[in-house]
Amino acid sequence: MSIKGKEMSQQFDLIVIGAGPGGYIGAIRAAQLGMNVACIDEWKTADGKPAPGGTCTNVGCIPSKALLQSSENYENAAHHFGDHGITVSGLKMDVAKMIGRKDAVVKQNNDGILYLFKKNKVTYFNGRGSFVKAVDGGYEIAVAGDKPETLTAKQIIVATGSSARALPGAPFDEEQILSNDGALRLAAAPKKLGVIGSGVIGLELGSVWRRLGSEVTVLEALPTFLGTVDDQIAKEARKAFDKQGLKIELGVKVGEVKVGKKGPSTSSGQAVSVAWTNAKGEAQTLEVDKLIVSIGRVPNTEGLNAEAVGLKLGERGDVIVDDDCRTNLPGVWAVGDVVRGPMLAHKAEEEGVAVAERIAGQHGHVDFNLVPWVIYTSPEIAWVGKTEQQLKEQGVKYKAGTFPFMANGRARALGDTTGMVKFLADAATDEILGVHMVGPMVSELIAEACVAMAFRASSEDIARICHAHPSLSESTKEAALAVDKRTLNF
Numbered sequence: 001m002s003i004k005g006k007e008m009s010q011q012f013d014l015i016v017i018g019a020g021p022g023g024y025i026g027a028i029r030a031a032q033l034g035m036n037v038a039c040i041d042e043w044k045t046a047d048g049k050p051a052p053g054g055t056c057t058n059v060g061c062i063p064s065k066a067l068l069q070s071s072e073n074y075e076n077a078a079h080h081f082g083d084h085g086i087t088v089s090g091l092k093m094d095v096a097k098m099i100g101r102k103d104a105v106v107k108q109n110n111d112g113i114l115y116l117f118k119k120n121k122v123t124y125f126n127g128r129g130s131f132v133k134a135v136d137g138g139y140e141i142a143v144a145g146d147k148p149e150t151l152t153a154k155q156i157i158v159a160t161g162s163s164a165r166a167l168p169g170a171p172f173d174e175e176q177i178l179s180n181d182g183a184l185r186l187a188a189a190p191k192k193l194g195v196i197g198s199g200v201i202g203l204e205l206g207s208v209w210r211r212l213g214s215e216v217t218v219l220e221a222l223p224t225f226l227g228t229v230d231d232q233i234a235k236e237a238r239k240a241f242d243k244q245g246l247k248i249e250l251g252v253k254v255g256e257v258k259v260g261k262k263g264p265s266t267s268s269g270q271a272v273s274v275a276w277t278n279a280k281g282e283a284q285t286l287e288v289d290k291l292i293v294s295i296g297r298v299p300n301t302e303g304l305n306a307e308a309v310g311l312k313l314g315e316r317g318d319v320i321v322d323d324d325c326r327t328n329l330p331g332v333w334a335v336g337d338v339v340r341g342p343m344l345a346h347k348a349e350e351e352g353v354a355v356a357e358r359i360a361g362q363h364g365h366v367d368f369n370l371v372p373w374v375i376y377t378s379p380e381i382a383w384v385g386k387t388e389q390q391l392k393e394q395g396v397k398y399k400a401g402t403f404p405f406m407a408n409g410r411a412r413a414l415g416d417t418t419g420m421v422k423f424l425a426d427a428a429t430d431e432i433l434g435v436h437m438v439g440p441m442v443s444e445l446i447a448e449a450c451v452a453m454a455f456r457a458s459s460e461d462i463a464r465i466c467h468a469h470p471s472l473s474e475s476t477k478e479a480a481l482a483v484d485k486r487t488l489n490f
């Protein structure tokens with residue numbers, strides 16, 4: 001597959017631009033399938049070291065889960081150990097140490113990817129990759145960075161990911177107005193914290209700092225809480241968040257955001273003031289020490305020089321692709337956050353693998369109906385497939401079964417009985433159409449539903465499978481049984 005007559009450039013079968021979960025996993029899979037692969041990524045640590053892994057590893061999935069775990073441990077020690085007869089005195093939170101631990105977890109992941117690149121003979125370039133021109137049925141790609149390079153390949157995967165969207169007129173300074181990046185490396189819990197946007201990222205990061213003592217107010221433009229989540233599950237989650245003291249305002253219009261010197265409660269002497277109107281149209285002001293803005297993410301295509309080769313972009317700046325991740329150009333593919341679909345690491349990974357397999361002449365496949373979603377708050381929220389409101393909208397006849405963790409022995413022993421498991425199955429065939437969960441460890445429980453749905457299982461199939469006792473997964477079995485109004489009542 002090499003391109004002849006290009007002595008100045010290094011030739012590869014495949015060049016992957018971006019080493020987030022879409023890019024690095026696609027690059028490794030392609031190398032395993034026998035291709036000579038280069039992967040270019042520009043991310044560097046604060047001290048200038050290459051840091052492959054993208055948003056997910058550096059400022060997304062991994063660091064947020066590290067901080068969620070640390071803050072949950074703290075909250076348990078502060079508020080729940082007493083129930084177990086454990087007295088803690090002199091409890092203190094060392095935020096710097098927590099952030100240091102998170103950084104170490106991130107580094108282990110960066111190093112793991114470098115190791116995998118080496119093991120699978122993927123050539124990694126740290127720098128910015130951009131299209132130069134089309135050549136001999138392939139493409140020339142420039143790497144700008146400490147060591148500029150020119151590479152060529154017949155196949156290109158664009159996996160450049162996404163970046164946080166700023167509020168108009170309020171750019172991120174990562175001091176007072178924070179994206180996910182700044183929100184994951186605060187030096188101390190702010191006394192008052194504002195969060196704009198109650199999506200996955202806003203709720204997770206808001207939860208971290210609330211557990212560590214911040215008074216958190218979340219402003220959400222949409223009139224419903226977690227609109228894409230099954231209504232019943234979202235309501236249950238909302239009750240739990242209200243109980244924890246997370247203030248959530250829906251149907252809000254955010255106006256001017258000012259960063260000034262005089263705030264009511266600031267530790268730093270600076271404060272952010274947000275003008276907003278509530279759902280009734282009444283003018284309000286929110287004054288906080290720090291403001292996290294989590295109102296969505298923008299695909300990263302600015303630095304790609306897409307025009308040089310005529311790569312078609314959409315209105316959001318996303319790379320336009322078909323269901324198989326093919327762009328408008330032969331041999332150019334795009335995966336992950338930079339294309340349509342949910343901005344989730346595992347969706348990016350699946351697309352990366354599928355594209356590598358397609359390039360190798362295999363039949364890579366991603367089932368977009370079976371991409372699970374998880375929100376790692378406490379309680380956790382997880383789901384796969386259709387929500388009840390979607391089934392109603394689509395006129396699908398369905399049966400529903402729910403089972404609360406309150407009635408689960410393992411949940412009682414854990415001391416965490418919030419939430420439930422809910423099954424939705426086709427009224428005629430009993431095929432599982434959606435599984436929705438809110439409660440302890442449901443990020444792990446949802447995998448059973450994914451497997452079942454991938455094999456097109458019925459709710460009765462799950463109800464007839466032996467589940468360990470006592471386990472949280474018994475709630476999954478009970479919810480499946482409840483679809484046909486049966487129960488074992490453990």
Ligand SMILES: Cc1cc2nc3c(=O)[nH]c(=O)nc-3n(C[C@H](O)[C@H](O)[C@H](O)COP(=O)(O)OP(=O)(O)OC[C@H]3O[C@@H](n4cnc5c(N)ncnc54)[C@H](O)[C@@H]3O)c2cc1C
Nearest residue numbers: 018020021022042054055056060129161336337343344345
């Ligand atoms: C706070 C937070 C928490 C999250 N938690 C979860 C979670 O729990 N589970 C989940 O599934 N998803 C989560 N996500 C979403 C997840 O991080 C993304 O969906 C995922 O990282 C997308 O992968 P990707 O490979 O498409 O892009 P990215 O991970 O964004 O990686 C793209 C890489 O390409 C690099 N790049 C961009 N342009 C160029 C260029 N021209 N040249 C060279 N390199 C370039 C970028 O620097 C980056 O390293 C979270 C996101 C955030 C912000």
